[in-house]
Amino acid sequence: MATMQQVADRAGVSIATVSFVVNGTKYVTPATTARVRTAMRELKFRGNVVARALASRRTRIIALLFPTTGNRFSPTTSEFFMSAAERASERGYHLVLWPVDPAGDDLDDLVSGGLVDGVILMEVRMDDPRVAVLSALEVPFTLIGRTRDSADLPFVDIDFETTIEHSVDHLESLGHRRLALVLEDLGGTPMAGYAPHIRTESTFRSTVAERGLAGTVVYAGTGSEGGQTAAADILVADPDVTAVLVMKDDAAGGLLVGLYAAGRSVPDDVSVLSIASSARNADQHHPRLDTMIAPSVELGTRAADALIDQLDGGPDELPHFLLPCTLRRAESTAVAPLR
Amino acid sequence: MATMQQVADRAGVSIATVSFVVNGTKYVTPATTARVRTAMRELKFRGNVVARALASRRTRIIALLFPTTGNRFSPTTSEFFMSAAERASERGYHLVLWPVDPAGDDLDDLVSGGLVDGVILMEVRMDDPRVAVLSALEVPFTLIGRTRDSADLPFVDIDFETTIEHSVDHLESLGHRRLALVLEDLGGTPMAGYAPHIRTESTFRSTVAERGLAGTVVYAGTGSEGGQTAAADILVADPDVTAVLVMKDDAAGGLLVGLYAAGRSVPDDVSVLSIASSARNADQHHPRLDTMIAPSVELGTRAADALIDQLDGGPDELPHFLLPCTLRRAESTAVAPLR
DNA sequence: CTGAAAGCGCTAACAA
C-alpha cells in the first residue's frame, strides 16, 4: 500500500503538495498536479483513512446506532438506514449501522477518538439514556425519533400525533365510533418507553376522548398468534368495536384471523388500519389493509442531512422535522379474511 | 478528551506505562497500575481509537458488507447481522454493517488504511466482483455464502444442496411427485447471479430429475401479487402439481391466495414448503406453512468466528462451514387459505 | 506555488 511520501518521491514533489492535490486544499499548478496524479496511479495510491483521521480529526464516517436488543430490524428500519446511507454517500460521507447497547454503555469506545464524526440515533425512547451519554461525549448527533423533551435536540421523526389524528379522521369518516389500538408489548424489555408507542397511545386516547369515541388499547405479542390474541382481547374489552389501528406489522395478519374467528368480517364488520408500516410490508398482505405508510425514506434522508449540516456547518437552526404517515387505501374490494 | 500523556503525567509515570496498563501488554505492578487507573478515571480517559489504530494497525472493528442495491434486508439478514455482531463483541471486536456498492467499487476507501481489520461479505453472487477487490486489497475476509469456486476462500453458508434434498425428501415422503419451485426474479438487477438461487434451482432440477419427479421452476415478483402470479404460472406449467417450494418470503402469502383462487386448497390439494426463511417471518403466516428455517444465528456466529480466527491467528485451516435449513412443520391442522 | 516541519495520540522496540 503506497504511502503519500512514496507518491511524493516519485512525482518529485513534497508530501505536502501531494496532500494538496489529494484534498484540493490549495491550488497546485496543472503541471505538478498531473505529475502527482500519474504517480498516484502508478503506485495505486489509496490514502490511509486512519492517518488522515488522526491528523484532521475527521473520518467522514457517521454511524446509525441500532439497539442490540430484540430483533427489531424491520423493513421500515431498513428504509431509514438505506436512505440515510444513500444521502450520506451523496454528501461524501459513509454511513454504517452500529449495534450498541440500548443503555448506551458501550458508546464511549465507539465514539471516543473520533472514529466517527457523528451519529444518528434511532429507536428512541422517551427518556433515552443514550442522549445523555452522547451529550457528555460531545459527539454531534441527530435523532430519528424524539425523547420526551427534545426541544433543544436535533431530530427528525414521524409525526405520530398527526398520523393518529388522520387515522381517526379516516375511520370516523367511514362512520366508525368505536375504535381500538393494537400496540406491541414492550413492557419489561430494554425498549420499554419506546417513544412511538407512548405518543401513539396517548394521542389515540386523547383524540377519541375529545371526539367522544370509544377507544380500547391492547398490547400484542409476536407473530400471528400475537395478533389473534389481540383480536380476542379487543372483543372482550369492546364487543361493539368496528375499527382497529394496528401498529405491529407482524401481528397484522393474525389480527384479521382473530377477528374472523370471532365472527367479524373485515372490512364489513370491522375496519383495520395498519399504521406506521412500510409499503413493502403492507404488500405482503391479502386482503390488502388500509395502511398509514411511514415516510421512512424522506426521514432517513433528512436525518443524514441534519447531521451532516451540523458537521459541515450548514444551516444552524436546530432541525425539528416531523412528517406524518400517509394513508394508502387498499384498492381491492372486500374480501373475507382467513377461515 | 484526555490524552494518554496527560494520564501519564497525572499518575507520575511514563506514557508507555499507561499504554501497558490500558492494553495489558506488559506486567505493571499493582501499585502503579492503581495509580494509573485512578488518573484515568479522574481524567475520564477514553483512549483514541484512531491513534491506536494508526500505531498498531488494527482497529478491532470488522465490517459486514451489505449491498446498497435493492432493499434486501430481511429478517434473516437481520439474524445474520445481529448474531455476528454479538459474537464479535464477545471476542472483543465491533461489527458494523457497511452498505457498499455490489460491484465493490467503493471498497477501497473503506478498507485502505486499515479502518477495519477485516470484512464479512454477504449476499454473495456466483461470480462476486467483491472478492477479487478484497483479495487485491489484501484484507482478511470471510463469506456468508459461496462464489462459484470458493475452494480456497473462507466461507460459511447455508447448505442449499442438502436443504433442497431434505425438502424433496419431505415432500416425497408425503407422497408428492409433482413439485414446483418459486424463486425471486433477480434477472437484470445487480444481484443477478445470487448464489443461493443458482444453487437451489440447479439442485432442485437435478434432484427431481434423478428421482423421476416433475419439477417446475417459476420466478416471482414482489409481495402478495408476486406470489399470486407465481401460483398461476405454476398451474399453467403443471396443472397437476401437488407441492411447491417457495424461497421468497414476501410472496409466500400471495402464493397461497393464488393457489386457492385456482381452486386448490392447502395442504389438501397442494403442499407448500417455505424454504430458507426465518422463524420470525414464518410466524406471521396463518395458516402456518411447513418451513425450512435458515440457521442464520449459527452461521452469523460462525462467520464472525471464522474472520476473527483469521485475524487473531486461530486455527488456520480454511473454514468451509455448511449447515442446512431445518424443517419446522406447521403444527396446526389443515386450514383453508385466503378466499 | 511549493516545501519544511511540527504535530495528531498511541504502540512497541529497546534501554535502563
Added chain:
DNA sequence: TTGTTAGCGCTTTCAG
C-alpha cells in the same frame, strides 16, 4: 518493572 523514543501516514501552518 518502567521509561525513551522512533515511528504510524497524513494535515496544516508557516516560510520561502
